[in-house]
Amino acid sequence: MASFTLHGIPVSRGIAVGRAHLLTPAALDVKHYLVAETQVEAEVLRFRDAVEAVREELQTIRRDLPKDSPAELGAFIDVHTLILADPMLAEMPVDIIRHRQYNAEWALVTQIEEVSAQFDEIEDPYLRERKTDVQQVGERLLKVLTGTATALPEIDGEDSSQPNIIVVAHDISPADMLQFRDRAFAGFVTDLGGQNSHTAIVARSLDIPAAVGMDNASQLILQDDWVIIDGDGGVVIVDPSPLVLMQYRERQAQHARDRKKLGKIKKLPAITRDGTEITLLANIELPEDCKHAMESGAHGVGLFRSEFLFMGRIDEKQELPTEEEQFSAYKFAVVAMKGRPVTIRTLDVGADKPLDTAEQTALNPALGLRAIRYCLAEPQLFLTQLRAILRASAFGPVKLLIPMLAHAFEIDQTLSLIAQAKQQLRDEKIRFDESIQIGAMIEIPAAALALPMFIKRMDFLSIGTNDLIQYTLAIDRVDHEVSHLYNPLHPAVLFLLASVIAQARKAEIPVSVCGEMAGDIKYTRLLLGMGLLEFSMDPTHLLSVKQEILNSNLDSLTLQTKKILRSTEPSAIAEAVQCMRELVY
Structure with a gap:
């Protein structure tokens, strides 16, 4: 495969080199169908069970945060927990299931799209990007409802011969990033996002090289492709030549030396x-x-x-x-x-x-x-x-x-x-x-x-x-x-x-x-x-x-x-x- 370069928004400085691991949005796999009237309450219960499962999942992530984690990380999980409890996400899909007889996934996607449209009217970049938090919580619910999982492959952290992983996704939530932090997770690339998104803020606080706003990176980059993230410029190089790879590894080493000096x-x-x-x-x-x-x-x-x-x-x-x-x-x-x-x-x-x-x-x-x-x-x-x-x-x-x-x-x-x-x-x-x-x-x-x-x-x-x-x-x-x-x-x-x-x-x-x-x-x-x-x-x-x-x-x-x-x-x-x-x- 020929090498190519993508340009996005730099949100966290540094160089990352590794193999691509693609995360597929659960929303792409959502089935739309009508449930029988006799099954409506069972569908409501299935949705509410999913809400409770995500709430427990977020509480576990919050509880297991390392003591030396930046304080804002816990606060972001708290924000997602609040959004999950908000009636616009916890109750409105129930109304849609009961009144339109949509299946739970369809009802949830319908509500997320409606709320997202309201956020699109917001001009301020910081608050407009809060739409992403609603979508990320919704994505988490969908993964529970559809039985899919957001996970990285198991890698022994002690095995230095294993390449670092570059997560490539349409979008990725701060909660998922926190779950990945103990893995060989070197950086991430997303189609969505901006300078003020929570994911960008978490990337900066964890000091993880990242580039967001890539539009269609998750469609162009294939599983296991070699990927370089130049976080300083918001540039992603896919399948680089050996020479380019060597140059960026040297830049990566120089970054590490420079950071040590800054301390x-x-x-x-x-x-x-x-x-x-x-x-x-x-x-x-x-x-x-x-x-x-x-x-x-x-x-x-x-x-x-x-x-x-x-x-x-x-x-x-x-x-x-x-x-x-x-x-x-x-x-x-x-x-x-x-x-x-x-x-x-x-x-x-x-x-x-x-x-x-x-x-x-x-x-x-x-x-x-x-x-x-x-x-x-x-x-x-x-x-x-x-x-x-x-x-x-x-x-x-x-x-x-x-x-x-x-x-x-x-x-x-x-x-x-x-x-x-x-x-x-x-x-x-x-x-x-x-x-x-x-x-x-x-x-x-x-x-x-x-x-x-x-x-x-x-x-x-x-x-x-x-x-x-x-x-x-x-x-x-x-x-x-x-x-x-x-x-x-x-x-x-x-x-x-x-x-x-x-x-x-x-x-x-x-x-x-x-x-x-x-x-x-x-x-x-x-x-x-x-x-x-x-x-x-x-x-x-x-x-x-x-x-x-x-x-x-x-x-x-x-x-x-x-x-x-x-x-x-x-x-x-x-x-x-x-x-x-x-x-x-």
């Missing part, structure tokens, strides 16, 4: 060669992520996405997390960071990602009633979250971060509601940090271009490069047809970034970057040259970025960055940024 700088401060100290913060999705942040040497949390508390709330009752539930989660994170600051971003949901799935979705949801616009339209929901965050501030340094602000009146209304929440807590004699800092996400071009009104009203700024690039270039970066146009080095993007950083520094207001650019070493020196002194990223990238900082000279980078910003030719900018990266001081 030695964990406790070093991030100081440039000419003496400027840089603050490195962590982005987290779950309170338990704080353990990983601390282990990576983060100075604090620069972005705590509070959306996780609202995940799985997709049943018809739409019971939102209570103030106590939110407070408990925020307090957990604050205490876990042991005095390091925790920046909590308020809820980023809205018409494009409705809390009420029956709600009519906006025609253009990316530009609709979302984030702070939604929160201001639902003041009681917003006040509940603000009170919970303020209460957590009594247990350690907390900062409040507001997403998607663009107008002065939005800032003023937000500050008014924060003041109202504070007064309520004072009246109830509940402690909180009276001087809590309030910041704005700069992620809309209008905000970047009208920065003085933010500087005048806010205590700090955080640049969300993901959305800033997306909105500046009018590109949906998870849309495969246009994602190649998503370019962090576009002259317009660099102009906005440099302008925000320069204005904030001139006004002596703290500014950070919390988007993907902050954790990508290709852009570390460029951001330093713009004057950025605070980076916030996934904890897995922190040591690599720190190494870049330790090997950089700010004076030199500042001069080179000024030249880059004067250029309007993308190819020249890309070449200059690459040259900047290759400088040795």
